[in-house]
Structures are given as C-alpha cells and as structure tokens.
Amino acid sequence: MMKINRKMSRTKEIIQVEKWISLWSIGQEYSLEDIKQIKEHDFNGVEIWAEHHLAEQAFKYANECDLQIGLHLPFHDLNLATQYDEIAAYTLALTKKWIKKLAYYNGSHAVIHGGQAMASEDLDKVYPKMIERLKELSDFSLANNVELLFENQIPDGLNYMHILPSNIEEWLDVLNKTNTKACLDVGHLAIQGDEFKDTVNRLGGLLKSIHLSDNDGKSDLHLLPNDGTVIQNNIINVLSKQNYQGPVVFEINPYKYSLKDILEHPSVKEFNI
C-alpha cells in the first residue's frame, strides 16, 4: 500500500513541468488583453523581457492575470565580463534595480547572460572578475528571494571574442563558483553542438528553467517547435525522467510569428514537445 502511494506522488511530480512564455515572443506592443489571452491558453507564467518598452506595465498585467512571473534581465550594452570597472559598476547597478523590481512583484527567477571577453586572449584576465560580479548578483538575488539563472550562450565560432559560457564545462564551473542555477536554452545548445538529454543529466538539480525554441542547428532563429530541425518531441519526456519541475518557457521569434500563431500552435495548445 505504501509503495503505491509513493508511486502516485512521483506521478504527481511529473505533471509539474510548467508551460511559460517569454514576453519577448509577443513583440514590443502588448495590452492587458494579450496577457489575458496567454492566461486563457493555460500558461502558468510569463518571463518578462526587461528591455521591452512596456516591461514595467508587464509586471502589473501579469499580476492582474494571476500568472507567475520571471524576468529576463537586460544584457544589450551590458557586460559582466568587461575589463572596464565603470561598465561593470553600471551593469551591476542596473541588474540589481531589475532584481528588486522582480522581487517587489514576488517573481521567482531572473535569467542573466555572462557577457564576453572582448578579445579571446583576455579571457583569463576577466574570468575571475566575471565570477566575482556574478556571485555578488547571486547573493543579492537570494537576499531578495529570487533565484538567479545563468543561461548558456552561443559561442563565437571564430573565437575573436569569448562569450561566457562557451561550453558545458565552463558553464558548470561558473554555476558552481557563483552559486547560480541554470537556464538551459535548447536552441543555443543545439548550435553549440551538444545533446539535450546529456546536458540535462549533467546539470541535474542545477537546472531550473528551459528556454524553448527550434532552429536549423546553425542560427538562433527562435522558431516554433518542429519548424526547425532541433526539437525532437521528447523534451518533456527527458525532463520528467530527471524529475524536473520548473518552467518550459516558449521563447519564440516575434518578427516571424504573431501571438495568435504561437497560441494556436499544436505544440503550445497541447503542450506536446
């Protein structure tokens, strides 16, 4: 009897992979009505895009629609791995401002990019600085009840500059040294040439969010699932086997698809990926 109960509770956990959408996917102009549509299509949460003109408004809309809230922190013009102290100070201050805002709305997680060494030869010099800055932000986030998620990026194939992280080993090293958790971008990973299942296994309990989009294995196209060649329709399966319980965030190209395209897509409607 006890055995059956334990099995049942495990089944319950499997259902807790959550359907989320990145608001980047719906473009710069949106209304409360759009966010209501998202709620009506059974999404559990939204990841607000800090660089959107309407990002402030988005927090209020999400709250009003009773959606969970995450945040993609700003990254353009910012660089955690900069060699310039002034740029680092600006990056840290602006990032903290957004983490505070997220905390005010009881948001769960914030996704951050690692920036880049502007010449690959500079990596050794800036790597410890980047670690120190990210650790500071991780501590700040935890003090505000927010989980900071460090996202995998697409490496510079020509190695002119070094984007952080550029491979799985580097990613794990940063996660361990900074006490951050992982946001795994499925499209970025495919272009890097790493396998989804292996990576999920290697990340284990560090994995806290998935950014989901399809592509052709070469460019970061942010296509709907099955419009590219990368998504193999086993995402939820692989995640469930790892007992993953976090969000799967559809992060879809707003210059190619409308909100309606996304909401009516079978992979979204049936959450079949």
Ligand SMILES: [Zn+2]
């Ligand atoms: Zn990102």
